[in-house]
Amino acid sequence: MLPTTMRHWRLAAPGRDNLTLASALVPRPGPGEVLVRVGAVALNYRDLLAIDSGMGIPPVFPLTPGSDLCGVVVAVGEDARRLQSGQRVISTFEAGWFDGLPAGTARHPPAHTLGGVAPGVLAEYVALPEDWFVTAPESLDDAQASTLPVAGLTAWSALVEHGRLHAGQTVLIQGTGGVSLFALQLAVAHGATAIVTSSSDAKLDRAKALGAAHLINYAREDWVEAVYRITGERGVDHVLEMVGGAHLDRALHAVAVQGRISLIGVFDGFTFSGSSGLMLRKQVTLQGSSVGHRRALEVLVRAVDCTGIAPVIDRRYPLAALPEALAHLAAGPFGKIVIEMA
Amino acid sequence: MLPTTMRHWRLAAPGRDNLTLASALVPRPGPGEVLVRVGAVALNYRDLLAIDSGMGIPPVFPLTPGSDLCGVVVAVGEDARRLQSGQRVISTFEAGWFDGLPAGTARHPPAHTLGGVAPGVLAEYVALPEDWFVTAPESLDDAQASTLPVAGLTAWSALVEHGRLHAGQTVLIQGTGGVSLFALQLAVAHGATAIVTSSSDAKLDRAKALGAAHLINYAREDWVEAVYRITGERGVDHVLEMVGGAHLDRALHAVAVQGRISLIGVFDGFTFSGSSGLMLRKQVTLQGSSVGHRRALEVLVRAVDCTGIAPVIDRRYPLAALPEALAHLAAGPFGKIVIEMA
Amino acid sequence: MLPTTMRHWRLAAPGRDNLTLASALVPRPGPGEVLVRVGAVALNYRDLLAIDSGMGIPPVFPLTPGSDLCGVVVAVGEDARRLQSGQRVISTFEAGWFDGLPAGTARHPPAHTLGGVAPGVLAEYVALPEDWFVTAPESLDDAQASTLPVAGLTAWSALVEHGRLHAGQTVLIQGTGGVSLFALQLAVAHGATAIVTSSSDAKLDRAKALGAAHLINYAREDWVEAVYRITGERGVDHVLEMVGGAHLDRALHAVAVQGRISLIGVFDGFTFSGSSGLMLRKQVTLQGSSVGHRRALEVLVRAVDCTGIAPVIDRRYPLAALPEALAHLAAGPFGKIVIEMA
C-alpha cells in the first residue's frame, strides 16, 4: 500500500534559507507516467547554483529542486507500457532527449532539465513520464546509481560519445569532484592513462588508488609543464576543462596536436577564453559538452555493469540533512554527495 | 634552356619598407627536389602579418616571403620520382604534412609552413622537395590555381574535412575575403544555404552573384537577429569565424544546437572568448582550423575540376608591384590578390 | 466537411489479382493521431514484392498496401500537439524511428514499416500517429513530395548520412529507378561526379540531362573496365549497389581504396557475395542501408527545398489505375511511379 502523504523539499525563493522540508500528497501518475518511490538523489554543483541564485530554474516558486534519482516504480499510469511496477530506474536529466538531436533552437537552446524547467526530484515520490527513466544498473545500490544521470553521463558523453576514448590515450582530469572522478574511472576502464590535478595531496592519493597514473599538485608546480614532462611534450589527448573561464588557455597549452578539450565547468566564470594561435596550430576540437541523451545513459548503465565501476560517494546524508549536504558540496567533496531516503 | 639568374623578393627585416626585388642565381634541385618555374603567387593576410611584424617567420634575415604558388616543374633532382618536368603543380602550405596527424607537439605545435619556417616562394624559380607539391587543377589558370593551397584549403578543411558539409545545411560566412568567398563557393557547390555578412552593400551584391542565398549588412542590422529571422530561429549549422576575439560570442548566439564553429580568423585579436553557457547548452563544436594536409588538397583539386569553381581574384599584379598588392590586401579586397610572374 | 466514406485498396491475399478498390469509413484519429487526406502515394519495388508474394507484410488479410504518402492534415486527435489541420505532410516509412538507434534486436530486426507491419496508405484518408509525419517540402507538389519517404531517403541515408558525400568524389549509380535517380540528383547537388550505368541508351541520355557526368551502357562494355578508364584506375568513392547478389563482386572491383558500397537492392537475389581479398585489401566499407530515420527525412526536406531538386516521376496514375501502375513499376520505369488521388 502506498502512503497518501510524503516529504519533499520546497524552495520558496532563491537562497538556501528558503528551503523547507514540507509534506505533500503522494502524486498520482497521469497518462504515460509512472510513480517512482525515490531511493536516493545525488546532488550536483548545478543544484547549488540553482538553489542559491535561481540560475537555470524558472522564476515560479515554490518548487522542488534536485535532478538525479534512483528509485523503484510503484505505480503505472494509463498508456504507460515501457516500464512496470517493481523495476528499479534512474532518471534522465535532459527530459525528453532520447537520441541524436535534442529539441531547441539557436535562440532558445535546450534547457528542459529535471530540477530546472522540468520538475525536481528531492521528494519521497515523483510522478513523471515513463520515457524519462532508464533501467538502473544491477551492480550499484541506489545511492551509487543516482550519480549516473548527471555526473556519470557528463563524463561519459565528453570522453566516450564525443571523445571516442581508447587505450593508449592520455586524459587530463582537473580536480576530484563527481564528474572528474567518473572521468578518471572511465579513463582507467578504457585502458587510457589518467593524469589528475589537484591542490590537495590527500585527494591526489585517493585518485591514485582509483587508478590515476600520474598526479599533479598544481599548487606546487606548473601543471602544464608537468604535463609536458609526463607526456614527453606530446601533450594530452583529452582535457576535461572543469574550471573554465580564462583557465581554458592552460588547457590549450597542455593539449596534444589534434587533441580535444571538453568544456564542462564554469568555476572560473561563465566566459571562456584562450589563445587563437594554439587553437589553430594544434587543430584543437573544443567541445561544449552537455550531459547527454537517454540512449547514452542506457549504454553507460551497461558499461558500469560490465566494468564494475563503483561511483565514488564522499558522503551520504538523510533527506532531512539537505542543508548540511549542500554545505559539504559547496566545500568541494571528493566525488559525490548523495541524499538517501530510507 | 633555363636562365641562370632570376628575380625574387627579399625581406631584410620586418617591415614592408625592407622589401627589395633582388637578383639571385636560379637554384638547382637537390636530391628529392624539383625546380619549379613560378607562374603565380597568391597573397594571404598572414603574409602581410609576417612581412609587417615578423610574426610566424624565423628571425633570420634576409628571407623570401610568400607561400602559395602555381608553376611548372622544369627540372627534377636526383631520386625524385613523383613528379616530372612539364607537370603543372601547386604548393602545399604545411610542408611535409601528407595525411592524418602532422608533426609537432603540445609544446611545439606544427609550424612548418612555406613562407614561414620553410622557404618562401615570391621568386621566379623555387627548388623544393617534390613531396611538397600536388598536381594543379586543369580547369584553372595559374593565378586561380595559386589561391588553393591556403585560402581554398582553409575553407575546404573547415567545411568539408572537419565539417562534413551537406545539402540543406546553412553556413554563415563573415566577410568577403579570400577564405570567405571560397567558403561561399563550397557551400553553394554542396547544395547548402550560404548567408554572407558584410558592411558593404556593393560586396554583398557581388556575393549574391556568387550564389549567396541571404545577405546581411551588419552595419545596418544586428546580424545574429538576422540569422534568427532567416533560419526561423533554428540557427546556422556552420559558422566560419573570421573575426575571432570576442566576436566569437556572436557566433555562439547564431549557431544551431549541435552546430559547428570553425575558428579561422584573428582580425579582432589573438584571444578568443565567448559564453560557456551557450557552448554547453548548444553542445557546440568549436574547431581550431589550420590550413590542411596534402591529401585534402588533392581532393580539393578534384572538387574544383569537378564543380567548375573559379576562385575569385580581385586583382592581379606583376611581380614588381608587390608593395601595391600588399597595400590592396591590407585594404580588404573582394577575394584574392595574386602576383603573376609573366 | 469531411466525407464519411472513402476508397482504399484492399489486398485479400498475396497476388495482384487479389487487389480490389473498396469502400470504407473514413477513419477517426485516435489520441496522438492525425487524420490525413492523402494527395499522392509513390510506389516502391518493395510494394510490388509485398503485393505479389506477401514478403515483408504480416499474414493477416485483408490489408491495405502502400507506404509513401503526401497529404494534408484535416483533423487532429486528442493530445496531438505537433501538427495542426491544414499542414501538408509526408509520411515516415520506418514508423517510430526518430533518430539514432531504432527499436529492434538481433533476433527481431527493425521491421515496423508503413505498408508492412504498420498500416498501408493506398487510401483516400489515413489516421496515424502524428509522430509518423514530417512537414512536406514547399518546393514540391504532392506527387513529387510523396517520393521522398522511401526512395529519396534511401539515397540520402546511403550517400549523405552514412556516406558523407562531398564535392570531388565519384559515385557509381546502377540503373535509373527511383532510388538511383535520387542518388544521381544528390550527387550532382553535392558537387560529386556521377557515373550512371544502364543497358538502355535512351535512359542514359535522360540521366545525362539530369547531370550524370559519365554514362556506361553495360550491355555494350564491361562496366568495371569503363570505371577504371573514367577514373584513371582510382575507382569510385561510393557505389550504390542496386542489383545485389553476386553482382556485389563487380562493385568490389570498381570501388576505390577505402571506398564505400551501400547495399540497397535485391534484384539479383537475397544473398550477397563477393571477394574477401578485395574487401580486405581495399578496406571497403559495405553498408547495409535501410531507409532512414525521421530526423534525416527532415534534413532531406530542407535539402530539397534548398537545392531545388525535383524528383523524377516517370508517370502518374489515378487511384483506380493501381494495377496498371504496378505493371509499369514491374517493367522498370525511369524514376518513380506515383498514384494521385485527385
Place this chain on the structure above:
Amino acid sequence: MLPTTMRHWRLAAPGRDNLTLASALVPRPGPGEVLVRVGAVALNYRDLLAIDSGMGIPPVFPLTPGSDLCGVVVAVGEDARRLQSGQRVISTFEAGWFDGLPAGTARHPPAHTLGGVAPGVLAEYVALPEDWFVTAPESLDDAQASTLPVAGLTAWSALVEHGRLHAGQTVLIQGTGGVSLFALQLAVAHGATAIVTSSSDAKLDRAKALGAAHLINYAREDWVEAVYRITGERGVDHVLEMVGGAHLDRALHAVAVQGRISLIGVFDGFTFSGSSGLMLRKQVTLQGSSVGHRRALEVLVRAVDCTGIAPVIDRRYPLAALPEALAHLAAGPFGKIVIEMA
C-alpha cells in the same frame, strides 16, 4: 662489430619443402635505410599461405618469407635521421603506409607488404627503410613485441580505429588464434564484454583466464542462439569474422542493430556471402579490415605499454625450427607462434 655473414630462410619455389636455411652476407643499409639485427619474427597464417601456395608474393624466387619482426637498429644509412643505432624497433607490415589513405588503386589495390611484394624478414639481419619501423613497446620482450605489426594491429584497426570500441559493448570473437586473442585482450582493456567461441573446452578455459566474459563451444550448441541468450537477444556490437565465406551469414544473425562486422579471415574460402535482408534491416557495417597504418601501430604500442597487455605466445621456436613452427601454426595454436633468433 657486425658479422659479415648471417643465416636466413630461402624459399626456392612455393611449397614448404622448398625452404632452406641459407647463409648470406649481412646487408648494408642504403640511403634512408637502417640495418636491424632481428630478435624475433612472429608467424602469421598468411605466411603459411604464401609459403605453401605462393599466394600474395611475387613469383620471383628465391625469396625470404616473413613479415613481423622485433629487433635492434645496429647501423644507420646515409640520410636516415628518424632512428638511431641501439633503438629497439618493430616492423610495419604495409610498408610505406603512414597514415590516412594508402597507395593503390581500384585495379591495383594496396599490396606493398613485408614478406610479400616487399622483402621478408626471416633473417638474422635486414636492411630496410627507416620509415618502415616504429619504436618497440618497453613492456614487451622481442618475441612478444614481434606479434604486434600484424596480429595486434589487425585486431586494433578493426576494433579501435574502425570500430570505436568502448566500455559496455559486446564483442564476439571467433576462435583463439593470434588475432582473436589480441581482440579479446583489447576488448577487456576497453571495458567491453568479450564472448569467445571455440570447439575446444580447453581453449575456452584459457580464454576465460584472459578475461572472456562468456564462452561458447560451437561444437555443442548453436553459437548464434547462445549469443541471443547471453545478450538478451540484443546481439553483439562487434563481430570479428575470422572464418569468412558463407560463415559470415551467421555473424549477420548474431550482430546487433547498427552493429559492425570486421571481415578478417578467409578460413572458409575467399568469397564471403550472407543475407541481404539482414544487412539492410539491421543496417550492418561490414568492414573489410586490412592490417593498419604506421600511426595506428604507434598508438597500439602506447596502448600496450599503458595497459600491460602481454601478447599470448603459444610456443617459441629457434630460427632453424621454422618447419616445425609452421606445422604448429597449421595445426591451430592458442595465440602466436614466434621464431626467436638468439
